[in-house]
Amino acid sequence: MGFDGLAKGWTVRGGVVSPGERVADYAAREQGVQGVCRGRGCSRRLDLEPKALGAVGLGLLSMTVVKKMWQCQRPDGCRLDYHDTAPEAPLRLSQFVGRANVRLRLRCGGQGCKFHRVWRVEEMIAGLKKRGQGSEATQVDKLGGMMTSPCPLCKEAGWTAEVLWVDTGSMGWKVNGERSFDRLASG
Ligand SMILES: [Zn+2]
Ligand SMILES: [Zn+2]
Numbered sequence: 001m002g003f004d005g006l007a008k009g010w011t012v013r014g015g016v017v018s019p020g021e022r023v024a025d026y027a028a029r030e031q032g033v034q035g036v037c038r039g040r041g042c043s044r045r046l047d048l049e050p051k052a053l054g055a056v057g058l059g060l061l062s063m064t065v066v067k068k069m070w071q072c073q074r075p076d077g078c079r080l081d082y083h084d085t086a087p088e089a090p091l092r093l094s095q096f097v098g099r100a101n102v103r104l105r106l107r108c109g110g111q112g113c114k115f116h117r118v119w120r121v122e123e124m125i126a127g128l129k130k131r132g133q134g135s136e137a138t139q140v141d142k143l144g145g146m147m148t149s150p151c152p153l154c155k156e157a158g159w160t161a162e163v164l165w166v167d168t169g170s171m172g173w174k175v176n177g178e179r180s181f182d183r184l185a186s187g
Contacts, residue, residue, distance in 0.1 A: 003165070003167065004168075005099065006165065007028075007089070007091065007095055008025075008028035009024075009025040009026070009027070009028030009029035009031075009087075009089065010025070010029070010091065011025070012165045012167065015164055015165065015166065016105075016162045016163065016164060016165070017091065017140075017162070017163040017164075017165050019031075019087075021062045021063055021064065022059065022060055022061065022062055022063070023050050023053045023054055023058050023059050023060070023061050023062075023063055023066055024050070024054055024059035024060060026050035026063055026084075027050035027051045027053075027054050027059065028089065029087035029088075029089050029090070030087055030088035030089045031050065031084055031085055031086070031087040031088070031089075032047060032048065032049060032050065032084070032085040033047075033048040033050070033063060033067070033082055033083070033084055033085070034046070034047055034048075034082065034083055034085060035047075035048070035067070035070065035080045035081065035082045035083075036080070036081050037072055037078065037079055037080045037081075038079040038080075038081055039072060039074055039076065039077075039078065039079040039080075040076075042072055042074065042079070044072055044080070046070060046080075048063075048066065048067070048070065050063075053066060067080075067082055090139045090140070090141060091139065091140040091141070091163065092136070092137055092138065092139055092140065093121055093124065093125055093134075093135075093136050093137070093138050093140065093143075094136035094137060096121045096163060097121055097122060097125070097136060098122075099121070100177075100178055101165060101166040101167075101168050101173060101178075101180075102121060102163060102164065102165055102166075103118045103119060103120060103121070103163075103164045103181050104118070104119045104120075104121055104124050104140075104143070104161055104162070104163060104164070105117070105118050105119075105161070105162045105163075105164050106118075106119070106143070106144065106147060106159045106160070106161050106162075107159065107160045107161075107162065108151040108153070108154060108156060108158070108159060109144075109156065109158035109159065109160055110151055110153070110154035110155075110156035110158065111154075112154075113151060113153055113154040113156065115151050115152065115153045115154070118164070118181060124143070125138075128146070133146050134146065140161050140162075140163055141161070143159075143161035144158075144159040144160045144161045145159075147159040164181065166180045166181070
């Protein structure tokens with residue numbers, strides 16, 4: 001696989017860097033899972049600690065499976081609501097500097113709007129520094145909120161940033177190289 005250099009806890013899905021689903025991935029991102037039960041008469045609250053779960057041999061399980069294992073055993077079913085805490089080891093732009101197989105994609109969140117723009121990571125960092133908004137240390141998931149210019153198509157200003165990653169071990173990369181982004185960018 002050509003995913004060398006991708007931070008632990010992350011994977012590539014459909015060409016986009018995404019959080020891995022295994023308990024060990026949560027541990028690597030230093031991301032916890034909290035649950036609150038909404039069942040009548042049940043006041044259960046729980047904190048799933050991925051590092052502790054890994055230490056007892058559950059690291060390779062998917063977090064979805066682990067969540068089910070911790071369900072309340074109630075005759076009327078479990079109403080546990082889970083949510084992931086913010087990762088303490090988030091993706092930062094510095095992790096992608098100097099990688100020809102990586103681009104940032106800013107996607108418009110306007111309803112039904114498909115507009116997006118693709119940037120080299122270095123260009124994005126230079127722009128952030130120039131505007132005094134950020135640097136290499138900027139988190140990828142904070143990037144969208146920093147973009148205040150409206151979408152040229154729908155005039156909304158709600159952007160989401162994604163990291164596009166082409167597997168350098170793939171035939172596509174060997175044949176197309178950086179032209180691979182022409183296809184990903186329009187996806
Ligand atoms: Zn419960
Ligand atoms: Zn738009």
